[in-house]
Amino acid sequence: MSDTEKAFKTTVELDKFIDELRYANEKELPMLVAKNVLAFDTPFWLRLAARADICGSNDEKKDYENLAASIMTVVEKVVRKTEEKIESSTGVLESILEPITQEDEEIIWPPRDLNGIVEMKKVLELKEKKGFLDEGFLSAVTAQIRQARESGDKPGLVAILQKVLQLYAAHILSKRSYAMKDGQVVKAEMFLETIISADEDSWETILRGGLVYGGGDVEPEDLFNVLKKRVERVNMRTESGSYQQRVLLEYLKEIEERAEAVVQAFKTSTI
Structure with missing residues (x-):
C-alpha cells in the first residue's frame, strides 16, 4: 500500500469516527470518548478542523466547535480521573511497603527483618479484601517496574515491586x-x-x-x-x-x- 493510499484510508477512518461522535447522543458521547481516549491525537484534531473549515453553513460549523469542546471536556475528565487513580494506587502501594520502610523512608531490600514480608502480606490481603487492589493498582505497579528497569539504576526497587505482585498473585491463586x-x-x-x-x-x-x-x-x-x-x-x-x-x-x-x-x-x- 502506497503512502497516498495509507493517508486516504486514515482519512476515511477518521471521518467515520467523527461522524459516529457527531451523531452520538448526550449519553453515548461521553462513553464513546472515554472508550477511545487515545484516539484523540493530532491527526484527529487536524481532520476535525478541516471538516469544520469546509462546512456549508455557520450552524454546521458551530456544531463542530461544540463537538470539539464536548470531547475536550470528557478527555480532561478521563485524564484527571486516571491521575487520581494513579495517586490513589501509589498510596495503597506505600501502605503495603510500610512494614519494610525505614524511618528515613528508605526501603532496604532484601529486608533485614524477614517479618517485614509477613506484615506486607497481611496489609496486601487486607487491601485486596477492601477492593483497593484493582486494575488501576496493578497497572501502576507494573508501570513503576517498567520505569525502574528503564532507568537501570534501581534494581532493588524492581525486586520490591515484583515481590508485591508475587504476594498478590499468591493470595489470589x-x-x-x-x-x-x-x-x-x-x-x-x-x-x-x-x-x-x-x-x-x-x-x-x-x-x-x-x-x-x-x-x-x-x-x-x-x-x-x-x-x-x-x-x-x-x-x-x-x-x-x-x-x-x-x-x-x-x-x-x-x-x-x-x-x-x-x-x-x-x-x-x-x-
Missing part, C-alpha cells in the same frame, strides 16, 4: 483449592498449592523435596499437568488482557520454569 476431588486428596494439586502459597525463595527446596526425584511422591508430569489446568482456569476466570490475568499467569509461569530447572538438575545428576 490461594483463594480457591483444588486439592480435594470426590473426597480424595489430589497430591499434585496440593503440592502446587503449597508452592503457590510459599515464598519464592523456598520454591526450590519444596520442589526438590516433593518431587519423586528427591524422595517425594509427586511425579513431574502430574505437577506440570495441574499447572496447565491452573493456567486454563486463570484464562477462563479473568478478563482477557487484564493486568490481573497477566500477573497471575506470570506467577504460574515462574513456578513452571523453576520446576523445569529442578527436574533438569535431577536428570543431569543421574546421568
Whole structure:
C-alpha cells in the first residue's frame, strides 16, 4: 500500500469516527470518548478542523466547535480521573511497603527483618479484601517496574515491586483449592498449592523435596499437568488482557520454569 493510499484510508477512518461522535447522543458521547481516549491525537484534531473549515453553513460549523469542546471536556475528565487513580494506587502501594520502610523512608531490600514480608502480606490481603487492589493498582505497579528497569539504576526497587505482585498473585491463586476431588486428596494439586502459597525463595527446596526425584511422591508430569489446568482456569476466570490475568499467569509461569530447572538438575545428576 502506497503512502497516498495509507493517508486516504486514515482519512476515511477518521471521518467515520467523527461522524459516529457527531451523531452520538448526550449519553453515548461521553462513553464513546472515554472508550477511545487515545484516539484523540493530532491527526484527529487536524481532520476535525478541516471538516469544520469546509462546512456549508455557520450552524454546521458551530456544531463542530461544540463537538470539539464536548470531547475536550470528557478527555480532561478521563485524564484527571486516571491521575487520581494513579495517586490513589501509589498510596495503597506505600501502605503495603510500610512494614519494610525505614524511618528515613528508605526501603532496604532484601529486608533485614524477614517479618517485614509477613506484615506486607497481611496489609496486601487486607487491601485486596477492601477492593483497593484493582486494575488501576496493578497497572501502576507494573508501570513503576517498567520505569525502574528503564532507568537501570534501581534494581532493588524492581525486586520490591515484583515481590508485591508475587504476594498478590499468591493470595489470589490461594483463594480457591483444588486439592480435594470426590473426597480424595489430589497430591499434585496440593503440592502446587503449597508452592503457590510459599515464598519464592523456598520454591526450590519444596520442589526438590516433593518431587519423586528427591524422595517425594509427586511425579513431574502430574505437577506440570495441574499447572496447565491452573493456567486454563486463570484464562477462563479473568478478563482477557487484564493486568490481573497477566500477573497471575506470570506467577504460574515462574513456578513452571523453576520446576523445569529442578527436574533438569535431577536428570543431569543421574546421568
